[in-house]
Amino acid sequence: MLEHFNLNLINKNDVLVLSISGGVDSMVLLDIFLKFKDSYHLSLHVAHIDHQKRESSSEDANFVKQVAEKNNLPFYLYELDNHTNDNFHDYAHQERYDFLVRVARQCKANKIVLAHHLDDLAETIMMRLVRGSSFEGYQGILEKIYYKGFDIIRPLLNIDKDTISKYQENNQILYREDESNLKDDYTRNRYRHQLMPFLKEENPKFLEKIKQFSNYQSMSYQLINDLSSQYIRSLDFSKDFVLIDINEFNQLHEIIQIDSIKKIINHLTDNQLELSFTNLKDIIYLSKQDKAHISFEIPNQIYVDKSYDKILFRTYKNQLNNFNLEINDFGQYKINNEYQVYISKKLDKNYDYIYKLCYNILDLVFPLTIRNRQSGDRLDIHVGTKKLKDFFIDKKIPLELRDQLPLLVDHKNEILFIPGLYQKNTEGLEKIYIHFKKIKY
16 A cells, blocks of 8 residues: 555655544554654644534544654644534635644644545545536645645545555554444535445446546646636736736637636635636626627626726726825825835836826926826827827726726826826926836735
8 A cells, every 4th residue: 555655745854734533544644654754754743623513523532632642743633613604514624724724834834634535536526527616626636735835735645445444454553433424414425325336336447547537637727727827927916806808818718718717706706706617608708799898797796897808807896986195295105005106206117107207396296196087087189188088988998997097197187197098298307207006916
């Protein structure tokens, strides 16, 4: 069995947090690491979470604690005391990972180790195929992921449950049996007890084939992820909205479009919203339409608006958020949490947009004002003036962005500058620079 244990996931002098439930899988995992502890100079820390869903769960915690103490390993316990959550499994999953991260930070570990094995991988993939998932999700469980500053590794993932059980028997490893695993109350247990035996009987190499499927999916998704990440890096990300160019977006392969949308939504919702495949297709549908304005929304979660040749993703329902900042001196300012503004006599090329204001008498320059548009705003276009509204239409600026764009105006309320769109020529022997930079999130 040890030949299939993935030692490539660990390095000498690693500080590891082992998630040990007390079941056969995690106890075998602990036994293997104890065998490699000295030769690899490993520092091992045992973490256990008591879900307190069974009367015997405290006995499991005491058992793991005793094993840790017997082997002179630090022991960390977290007792989950909130059982009222509607989706306990999702809640417990998140609590478990956050606990392991806290322990890793406390003991200055560099990796967290979990005991998932090949049967777990197969069950996960089959459950996702039946329930539905993303291209990324169909990979199943990965041997190594990065989470909140730590590598989470699963060195048993290439080993099936039967092999782990034989190792336990041959090495007489003590463990605790969770009686809830014997019941079919939970979805995973039904797959484990009913579907998996059937599939293994149909093809004795089923686990080998499912691992092959997972590898194919992982290799494919790596390519998809590389291409979508490359596209995402070209976008302007704000705290609560992202704007994309439809012409550029439509040149992407559809699977890259789907993954890019997922990344945008994850950014805006902090990974709290999972769109269905139908949702994703509906958003892509917007980019194919000739209508100037068309929208898609999941109320109170995400709003997507196609306007001319742009698509705007945002987390808020469109509403006017007026801002008006009067500036009377040089210095740095922040506009509506979207732009950083720096006014100086010296040019700073580190800013996204720069306006050179020429003058003869400084007292006639200030105050300057940065505000959003107002009714009646017009622009100087050399041969007269033009309504700002008509200018935005000509430039195909999405409706949802027009009220958010900062306008630099002088003391006569004349528009001098709109970052990336318009600047008025001024005259004079002296000059100052008004720098604008998008605040990155």
